[in-house]
Amino acid sequence: MRINMDALENVRALAFDLDGTLTESKCEMTPEMGEALAHLLVRLPVGIMSGGSYTQFQKQVVPFLPVGSHLERLHLFPTSAARCYAYKENEWRLVYSHDFTPDEKQEIMAALNAGIAKTHIVDDSTPTFGERTEDRGAQISFSALGQNAPIELKRAWDPTQEKRMPLQKLLVEALPNFSVRINASNTIDITRAGITKAYGIQRFSEMVGIPMGEMLYVGDALFEGGNDAVVKEAGIPTQSVSNPEETLALIRQFLTL
Numbered sequence: 001m002r003i004n005m006d007a008l009e010n011v012r013a014l015a016f017d018l019d020g021t022l023t024e025s026k027c028e029m030t031p032e033m034g035e036a037l038a039h040l041l042v043r044l045p046v047g048i049m050s051g052g053s054y055t056q057f058q059k060q061v062v063p064f065l066p067v068g069s070h071l072e073r074l075h076l077f078p079t080s081a082a083r084c085y086a087y088k089e090n091e092w093r094l095v096y097s098h099d100f101t102p103d104e105k106q107e108i109m110a111a112l113n114a115g116i117a118k119t120h121i122v123d124d125s126t127p128t129f130g131e132r133t134e135d136r137g138a139q140i141s142f143s144a145l146g147q148n149a150p151i152e153l154k155r156a157w158d159p160t161q162e163k164r165m166p167l168q169k170l171l172v173e174a175l176p177n178f179s180v181r182i183n184a185s186n187t188i189d190i191t192r193a194g195i196t197k198a199y200g201i202q203r204f205s206e207m208v209g210i211p212m213g214e215m216l217y218v219g220d221a222l223f224e225g226g227n228d229a230v231v232k233e234a235g236i237p238t239q240s241v242s243n244p245e246e247t248l249a250l251i252r253q254f255l256t257l
Contacts, residue, residue, distance in 0.1 A: 007237060008254050013210045014040060015201060015236070017219035017228050018050035019184060021247050023060050025151050026052070033244060034064035036251040041070040043255075045208040049077040049197050051183045051227065053136040054085060062092075075207060080181070081200025082138030082191045086207075096203070098192050099138045104178075108140050108190055109133075111174040116142070119166045127153065138195070142167075143187045154185040161225060164188055183227040201234040212236045218247060 019025040022033055040046055048061060057076045065071065071087035084095040100108070112133065116122065122132070122144050130148035134141045143149070144164070145157055158164055164182050171180040171190065179196055183189045205212045212235050219228030222240045232238060241247045
C-alpha cells in the first residue's frame with residue numbers, strides 16, 4: 001500500500017467502504033478499528049458506504065464504537081448509498097431513502113429469475129448458505145452462494161467476475177431504469193438508476209459542506225471493475241487498501257498529521 005502523505009494533509013472528510021476495508025466480509029469491526037474511527041470522528045466527518053443493509057451496519061459497526069464517540073459526525077450509507085442514516089438527538093435517523101415500489105420489485109425479480117435461468121449461474125450442485133436473493137428495501141441483492149456464505153468460499157467462487165458478467169449483462173438490458181453492479185465476491189446488486197456510491201459521495205459532500213476535492217475515499221476494490229471504482233465518477237480522491245489491517249494503518253498515519 002502506497003500512501004500519499006502530502007495528499008492526506010488536505011483531507012477534511014473521509015469516506016470508507018465497509019466489507020474488506022473496515023471489516024472482513026459481514027464480520028464485526030475489531031475494537032482497534034472502532035477506537036481508530038472514534039479518534040477520526042474527533043477531527044472530521046466520516047461516511048461509511050456498503051452494499052449491505054442498514055441491519056449489517058448495526059451488527060458490524062455501531063456496537064464497536066466506544067461510548068462517547070462523536071456519532072453526530074458519522075453518516076451511514078447502506079444499500080450502495082440508496083439510503084443514508086445520521087445520528088441526531090441520540091438516535092439513528094433516516095436522512096433519505098430511494099426504496100423500490102412494489103411494481104419495481106416485481107419487475108426486478110422477474111428479470112432476475114429469468115436471467116438466472118438463462119445463464120445457469122447456479123444449479124443444484126452450487127452450495128447455498130442462506131437466501132440467495134435479499135430484498136433490502138432500496139436494493140435487491142443476488143448472492144450466488146447465499147447471504148451467509150463463508151468468506152473463503154466467496155473469495156474463491158468468482159474472483160475474476162466472469163461467472164457473474166453474463167447475468168449482469170442480461171439484467172442491464174432487461175432493466176434500463178436501474179443500476180446493476182457486480183459487488184463483493186459473489187453478489188450482484190440492483191438499485192434505481194444513478195443510485196451508486198458516487199451518488200452517496202455527492203450527498204455526503206453536500207451534507208457536511210466539504211468539497212469532494214478535500215475528501216478521501218478508502219476502499220479495497222478501487223481497481224477497474226471493482227465495486228468501489230464507481231466513486232471516481234464523483235471526482236473524489238481515493239486510497240486503495242487490501243484489507244482492514246491496511247485501513248487501520250492508514251487511519252493511524254492520518255491521525256499523526
